[in-house]
Amino acid sequence: KQEVTQIPAALSVPEGENLVLNCSFTDSAIYNLQWFRQDPGKGLTSLLLIQSSQREQTSGRLNASLDKSSGRSTLYIAASQPGDSATYLCAVSHNTDKLIFGTGTRLQVFP
Amino acid sequence: NAGVMQNPRHLVRRRGQEARLRCSPMKGHSHVYWYRQLPEEGLKFMVYLQKENIIDESGMPKERFSAEFPKEGPSILRIQQVVRGDSAAYFCASQYQETQYFGPGTRLLVL
Numbered sequence: 269k270q271e272v273t274q275i276p277a278a279l280s281v282p283e284g285e286n287l288v289l290n291c292s293f294t295d296s297a298i299y300n301l302q303w304f305r306q307d308p309g310k311g312l313t314s315l316l317l318i319q320s321s322q323r324e325q326t327s328g329r330l331n332a333s334l335d336k337s338s339g340r341s342t343l344y345i346a347a348s349q350p351g352d353s354a355t356y357l358c359a360v361s362h363n364t365d366k367l368i369f370g371t372g373t374r375l376q377v378f379p
Numbered sequence: 380n381a382g383v384m385q386n387p388r389h390l391v392r393r394r395g396q397e398a399r400l401r402c403s404p405m406k407g408h409s410h411v412y413w414y415r416q417l418p419e420e421g422l423k424f425m426v427y428l429q430k431e432n433i434i435d436e437s438g439m440p441k442e443r444f445s446a447e448f449p450k451e452g453p454s455i456l457r458i459q460q461v462v463r464g465d466s467a468a469y470f471c472a473s474q475y476q477e478t479q480y481f482g483p484g485t486r487l488l489v490l
Contacts, residue, residue, distance in 0.1 A: 272421075300477060311383075311470060312422075312481040357421065364477055366412060366435060371421040 270295045272360060274370035281348055281377055289343040289373045291358035296339050299364065303332050303343050304357040306372070312357065316343070348377045383473050383482035384453075391488045398458040398465070400485045404473030411454045412479060413439075413446060416468040428454060461489045 271294045281287055291301070300319050304312040316325045316332040318341070324333040331344040341358060355374045359367035384403040392398050404411050409430050414422040424438040428448035439446065443461075448454040458465055466489045472479040 302478075304481075309486075311483040312472075314478060314480070317478060359422075364474075365427055366424040366438070367414075367422075367479060368424070369414075369421040 270298075270360065270362070270368050272358060272368055272370035274356075274358060274373050276373060277371070278374040279376070281375075283348060283350060283377055283379050285348050285377075286344070286346050287348055287375075289345070289356050289358075289375070291341040291343070291370055293339045293341075293360050293368075295362075296336050297362065298336065298360045299362055301332075301334055301341050301358060301360050302367065303330075303341075304359065306355045306357060308354075315356075348375075350377050350379055352377050383471060383480050385469075385471055385482035385485050387485060388483060389486050389488070391490065392461050393490050394462055395460050398461050398487055398489075400456040400458075400469050400471075400487070401453040402456070402471035402473075402482060403453040404471075405475070405480055408473035408475050408480075410474040411448050412472045412474065413454075413456050414470045414472070416470065416484075418467070422470060425456075458487075461487075463489045465489050 273292050302317045303315045318325050318334045329346040334341045353376050355372045357372045359369045411428050413425040416422045426439045426446045427435040443459045445457045468484045468486050470484045472481045
């Protein structure tokens with residue numbers, strides 16, 4: 269049974285810092301991995317999707333890497349801003365269907 | 380193209396009542412997923428539907444819960460005889476190719 273773990277559970281940093289969020293999964297036979305952002309009381313916004321054959325994806329200040337064999341992914345956020353404050357979720361799928369989510373990292377970036 | 384729509388956004392029910400949650404996928408999307416997020420927990424898959432078909436309901440409780448996605452109209456998640464433990468945020472997502480797009484969620488509170 270696939271289990272997805274995210275550490276840290278919470279993170280508070282000053283504006284401008286570069287930071288790394290971690291995601292690990294127990295079954296490496298994934299189809300893809302996705303990072304989402306969830307704002308309080310809101311839905312999920314997809315940030316990056318990495319196919320199992322890929323090593324990383326980049327979008328603006330965000331970079332996600334995938335090491336499928338070791339069951340790990342990291343989300344790197346460069347030059348953090350207060351607007352980045354949210355909960356970040358990673359999720360894996362084993363084919364083109366349901367997502368298995370981690371419990372998230374709650375990020376607060378203070379001015 | 381409007382995003383995934385869910386209504387109501389907030390729903391209050393007393394124990395024993397029925398809850399009906401609706402999800403309208405993005406235009407042209409024929410795959411719908413329902414997920415549940417209990418307080419302080421991650422999202423858990425419930426059910427995956429295509430038009431008029433349930434593809435995977437492995438995450439849905441066997442009793443009191445049902446889902447449908449008719450040929451016309453929104454997908455419906457129905458919870459009969461609600462209990463306090465059903466209080467949660469219920470999200471639906473529609474899928475295009477390999478990306479799932481999430482709605483804003485319905486927050487159900489059972490008194």
